[in-house]
Amino acid sequence: MRKIYLYSTIVFLQSISLMAQVGINNPNPSATLDVNGSVLVQKNLFLENPQAFSIIRGSKLLIQKTNDQIVQYDIDKSKYGPINYVQFVFRNTNTNGLQDYDTKISANDYLVTVQGFYFLIAGTNNTNVTIKSTQHDDNIDGFQMYAYIHPEKGTWHVRGFVNNSTFRNDNQNTAIDLYMNLIIYRNGFIAKPLNDITVNMEDSETKTAPLPPGF
């Protein structure tokens, strides 16, 4: 006999004894209800009065797995963090910069952003690198250091270069070591992408950009 019908018994006894302690699989309950085993709550769970915990270290977040089991989150054991940092080092990069690189990171699962970069003469700690236009000595060209989703591959690619320019040292083109700092958010955990926003500045220096819905 695996199944016990206790519904009416518990209701009856509990209603006449407010201080009663109930144990399940446990003859010595140490709380009002002490379940020595696992619990299945088929509908809503309410915690009316949990204690507040003000110290982040020493606590773990709670997560629900796809099979509905509640477990504790441990960033050292999980496949990914909610926010992940990685430094990419592109050694001996062409003097034109990094024109395309497949990180192989899934665009479905992650959001990739380039949040910092620097470069040195390849193989050295030498910071003496300048940018020179290939078109005209007086051109100051723009940087592009970014991650994007490759439309066919569905993976994140990164690019890092200066428009129509080369990296130079002592008036000569030089290969560089390009350091890029990527912050990678797990999609659907605490981060999500919103729709792209295009702002037509209408030949003005100031403008109010549209706000995404709900903000």
Next chain:
Amino acid sequence: MKIMGKTLTSILIFFITSNLMAQVGIGTTTPQDDLDVNGQMLIQSSLRWGKLQTVNDKDENFRLLTRVTNSNPVGEITVLNVDSLTVAPINVVNYEFNNIKLDNLTKVNLQYDANKYIVAISNFRYIGDPIKKVQAGTEKSIGAFVSRVYVENNKWHLEIRNRFLDLETNAPNGIIYRATLIVYDKSYFRHLPVIVTDLDGRNSGTASSIPPL
């Protein structure tokens, strides 16, 4: 009253000890677990898990649990489903700015409320024509290019431009800027106070205060 409680415990023990695999159902005659509550559960005081399992490296697409403070009864435990939220803890938005006056985004009001959000800029792209150097005395100036987000009147704003030089008015293609803004909800991300250090002309220093973490 306590006796009645003990009686209940005894009854439970009786059933359970008569069958080590006993399961208890509430609102169900066919429990699927040691305790199976076929309905809602309200815990008025604390909840403790003795042996809570831990995520493993094969788990994916799990959801964070949150406690709702305005549910009825209060304290409903829900999963944080960012796909169904209009505002997630972290929101990632690609922006493009076109038809710019020369190179100058002097002040774009992004409208994000600084009381609620922290905004960061990433994936910056300058697409288009170069700005020309200009003679400054015996040397040529490259000006100073700025790309930044900042708060004014409690709203996040964006500035991207060369502050001292301008794109030539006859530049054939003009400039388009693209960037990815990351909008953090302050319920999850703390905006710490500014730390100001006077370096007094030196090129190195030590923090005047540590962030209050």
